[in-house]
Amino acid sequence: MEVFSDKEQITRVIDAFKAQQLTIGFVPTMGALHDGHLALVEKALENNDKVFVSVFVNPTQFNNLDDLKKYPRTLEKDIMLLETISKDILVFAPSVDVIYEGKTVSQNFNFDGLEHEMEGKFRPGHFNGVGTVVKRLFEIVKADNAYFGEKDFQQLQIIKKLVKNYSIPVNVIGCEIHREKNGLAMSSRNTRLTEIEKLEAPFIYKTLKTAKKFFGTKSADWVSKWVEKQFESNEVLKLEYFIIADIDSLKQIKKKSKNKKYRAFIAVYAGDIRLIDNIALN
Structure with missing residues (x-):
């Protein structure tokens, strides 16, 4: 399994895939992968020639610094888990500096009011952080299709709005919520x-x-x-x-x-x- 942390290196690989007219699927994650993530990856593998999974804990979408510190970081385990599905998956695990280039701040977005509802009321600035990192990841990975879970339904709608407002050439696909046997929605926080x-x-x-x-x-x-x-x-x-x-x-x-x-x-x-x-x- 290939793991990239460098932007230039991953860009060369993606450009080569594009030159061969191969379709690229993309599953952005913050790591600590579980079966819900794997379901997204499997969907991407079904519908694309190549699949990238990003593992990046995005600091700008956390309002609570303690939550950011405690968020599980398990890259080696994540890679092993992905390998159980396919060794052909490509992993992008950048540092904060690679994504933010020394300026770890959010861009300000207008999502036509979606950002002010629900999570936006309780987590001010959260969706600016989400929009910033997803936009940057889309610019790097240049995927044809990107897969997101409906557990974060508001986030899914906001990413669709981001793609529309900025004319980003990617198809955003929402996938149903994956649950534990007892019904609890799967989450890295569980x-x-x-x-x-x-x-x-x-x-x-x-x-x-x-x-x-x-x-x-x-x-x-x-x-x-x-x-x-x-x-x-x-x-x-x-x-x-x-x-x-x-x-x-x-x-x-x-x-x-x-x-x-x-x-x-x-x-x-x-x-x-x-x-x-x-x-x-x-």
Whole structure:
């Protein structure tokens, strides 16, 4: 398996692939890979001649420096895991200096308001950091297709907007949420949960599924209040937000409309570990 950390080296390889008219698939990650990431990689392998996986913990998208320090970094293990799928995957594991060239700051973006909803309200500047690193990775890798999980649905919509606003020639493909057997959405942060938190965390998805059932007959406001009440009696999990939103604008809704599609979004703390999830409602 080839691992690149140098921008010039990876550019030469990509230019050679392009000259041969080979299609390139790309899966950007922050490492600490799990089966959810591997599902994205497998999808990319099915649809492209060559596949790159980036492993880069992006400092500019963390509001909490402690969270950045604690974020798992397991490059050797990640490479071994990728090799179980295919030894032909190419890994791009750059340093912060390679990506940011000595200036570790975010570019300011206008994502037509998507960046101010949900995660944007609780993590100011987060999506500027996401937009900055994804734009730079797209400029380096020059992929035909890029794959992102729907667990970070707001991020997925923002990346689609980034590609449209900046005319980046890449097809952004969203892939369904990969879950543990107990329903918990797979996340690199799950490895930091205590045994008690691991036992309690599936309550998040269970609550989302019940909220989806209620959404068929109840108002969005009623469902939101019901969810808040469920978490009031949970001693392990603390609800940060539950929002029912239009999937295009990501704005919280007050009333349902027949021709609109909605998702429920949730953010929950288990100790100091923040877990997010979402579910399609119709």
